[in-house]
């Protein structure tokens with residue numbers, strides 16, 4: 538598993554250190570971050586662990602795989618789980634381009650015995666100078682009104698305002714989460730940052746570049762497979778295949794004289810270099826795997842089903 542850089546690239550959220558002669562007993566637990574597509578789950582997890590582990594784009598449905606992000610303190614280990622946005626049908630993250638929130642999820646959430654924290658994210662958008670139109674802001678109501686309505690909906694929950702983008706409210710969130718942690722030994726080695734290997738992140742960074750580089754259906758029709766990942770002293774050599782579901786998309790992804798693929802590859806390479814702190818040589822190719830989103834064997838090969 539990837540253990541991260543020497544210094545985190547984002548400032549991780551830390552709780553205040555309390556002075557005490559006795560070392561505190563160790564606490565550890567798992568925290569699932571769930572919600573509708575595009576609400577900021579990946580941005581929040583990255584902010585909380587202080588690393589850009591999960592890819593983030595303005596497009597709904599970017600996250601396709603569960604990723605653990607581990608935050609280690611001297612006396613605690615918090616294992617966050619960033620999940621794909623919740624859709625109307627199981628496994629349709631790879632199928633759907635028009636996701637709808639699954640209402641039965643509320644009932645499932647309420648049925649859990651574990652502590653529940655409801656987050657009102659993107660509160661920075663409710664502040665003065667918000668880019669949102671006045672009409673939208675009026676429709677949303679004030680921050681307090683929104684918090685009150687969520688508290689009414691989930692009386693048993695702690696309802697907290699946060700901004701994953703600016704970090705506002707995340708220290709209070711960490712304090713609240715830590716207060717819920719049971720006494721437990723660490724579940725993972727204390728220097729471990731995630732459960733995913735390096736090549737997973739290489740694939741995700743290429744997928745992120747695809748999401749920002751192409752429009753409409755194309756990003757949702759692409760899947761990335763890392764076919765080689767070789768770390769040498771000075772450089773990491775990565776070979777990636779982008780699978781598309783139709784022949785027509787192959788031309789779009791490659792672009793005129795390969796320009797589109799070159800731009801996307803270059804963006805992904807720069808992200809990989811920043812992430813791995815090493816020079817990266819990235820070789821990409823594009824193949825058709827016909828209608829892979831409807832093909833159970835392909836979904837299995839790409840890790841969506843078992």
Ligand SMILES: Nc1nc2c(ncn2[C@@H]2O[C@H](COP(=O)(O)OP(=O)(O)OP(=O)(O)O)[C@@H](O)[C@H]2O)c(=O)[nH]1
Pocket residue numbers: 573574575576577578579580581592593594595596597598599600601620621622623658659660661662699700701702703
């Ligand atoms: N203004 C503002 N934007 C945010 C905030 N948090 C996330 N965003 C933006 O919202 C968009 C979606 O964020 P993600 O973290 O990818 O959302 P997600 O819930 O993981 O999305 P899925 O992968 O679709 O499930 C991105 O453009 C983020 O930059 C926030 O606190 N404030």
